[in-house]
Amino acid sequence: MTTLKEVARKAGVSVSTVSRVVNGYEHVSDEVRRRVNQAIHELNYQPNLLAKALVSGKDTRQIGLLIYDVSNAYYAEIAGAVENVAYQSGYSVILCNSSKGRNTTTYLQTFIQRQVDCVAIATGQLEESDVRCLERLIERNIPIVISRERHWSCNHLLEPFNGKISFIDLDYYSGARLAAEYLISLGHEQIALLCGLPEEEFSEDPRIKGIREVLQAYNLSLDPDLVVKNLGFNQTAGARGMLELLSRKKPFSAVIAYNDLLAIGALAILREEGFRVPQDISVMGFDNVEASQYCYPELTTVDVLISEQGVFMTNDLLAQIKNKRPPMQRRIPAELVVRQSTGVNKGKKIWS
Known part of the structure; x- marks a missing residue:
């Protein structure tokens, strides 16, 4: 590694x-x-920008990004959008994953130690220990933006930060209601559910609440025999969940998956088992990840503007840094995206 002394010797x-x-x-x-610049170029000298920033007290030009799981397409698309905007603005991104039992608080402390200029968080529900780290970040005047669901049970912990932290409020609850209402409008009454959540988180989840309330409004119910929980959130989990659902021999004409990846895995099993989508069974996803447009059939889903979340998060943080703009709150509505995986329930006898 080239040193300053070598550059000085070369430049005289x-x-x-x-x-x-x-x-x-x-x-x-x-x-x-x-x-000097010619010597730097010829010797390929790379200054340590972080050390320089720490010594001078200037910005490190680093954004700390904490997401749930970069292997999940939803979070990968958020991370990609954040990185793209950051790069265009001359910033780099320190990416951390909080899944698989990794401690969110530990990563937030790492951001403090690395003296990042700002922090973006899209992890799911936060805990009290995480909130204490947020307080430490605010004490250091580090801008923060959090992407959250409007109906999360942890939101009361974040109320003291209104006006101090920027929030993106997502509406999974309303999106789930849109999904259930659309399937019912197509004549579906026996609606199955593939869910990645464990039992203890199931009942209070905004998506589950939205689906259940719509069914009840139409004098329908969420049949426990048509619900598979604790699957995880990838395509393999969706395939496993659909196999479990089919093994129960309980008729259904439509299935809502907790996210698009579960739905895509379910589609693969339905094809293998000889079911036609949507002629025999309609399949509904959630999130509108990029892959939902390219599976077969193209997936009907609920759009929560994933990339736009990442763009807004980064632009918001940069505005706080560069323009001293105060934190803001923005609501992103859910929208139904109708594609080819859902259709009218024609009451066909496909269950023997």
């Missing part, structure tokens, strides 16, 4: 002169600056 100047050029100070002649 002192180490302090090289340092002044690297740090953009004035009072260096054009000729000396040219020689």
Whole structure:
């Protein structure tokens, strides 16, 4: 690794002169600056920007991004959008995953230690220990933006931060209601559910509440025999859940998956088992990840504007840093996206 001393020797100047050029100070002649920059180029010298920032007290030009699981397409698309906007603005991103038992608080403490300029969070529900870390970030005047569901049970913990933190409020509850109402409008009454959540989180989840309330409004119910829980959230989990559902031999004409990846896995099993989608069974996803447009058949889903979340989060943080703009709150509505995986229930006898 090339050092300042080697650059100084190559340029025929002192180490302090090289340092002044690297740090953009004035009072260096054009000729000396040219020689130093040429030596830097020829030796491929890479200044340690983080160390420079820590010494000078300037911005580190780093964004701390805490998401649930980058292997999940939903969070991967958020991360991609954040990184793209950050790169265009001259920032790098420190990405951390809070899934698989990893401690959210530990990562927030890491952001403090690394002296990031700002923090974006899209992890799911937060705990009291996480809130204490948020307080420490605020004490250090580090801008924060959190993407959250409007109906999460943990939101009361975040109420003291109104006006201090930017929030993106998502509406999974209303999106789930849209999904259930649409299937009922197509004549579906026996609606199954594939859910990644464990039992203890199931009943209070906004998506589950939305689906259940719509069914009850139409004098229908969520049949326990048509619900598979604790699956996880990927395509393999969706395939496993559909196999379990079919093994119960309980008729259904439509299925709502907790997210698009579960739905895509379910589609694969239905094809293998000889069911036609949507002629025999309608399938509804949730999130509108990019893959939902390219599976077969194309997936009807609920759009929560994933990439737009990432863009808004990053732009909001940069505005707080550059323009000293106060934190804001923005609501992103859910929208139904009708594609090819749902259709009218024609009452066909497909169950033997």
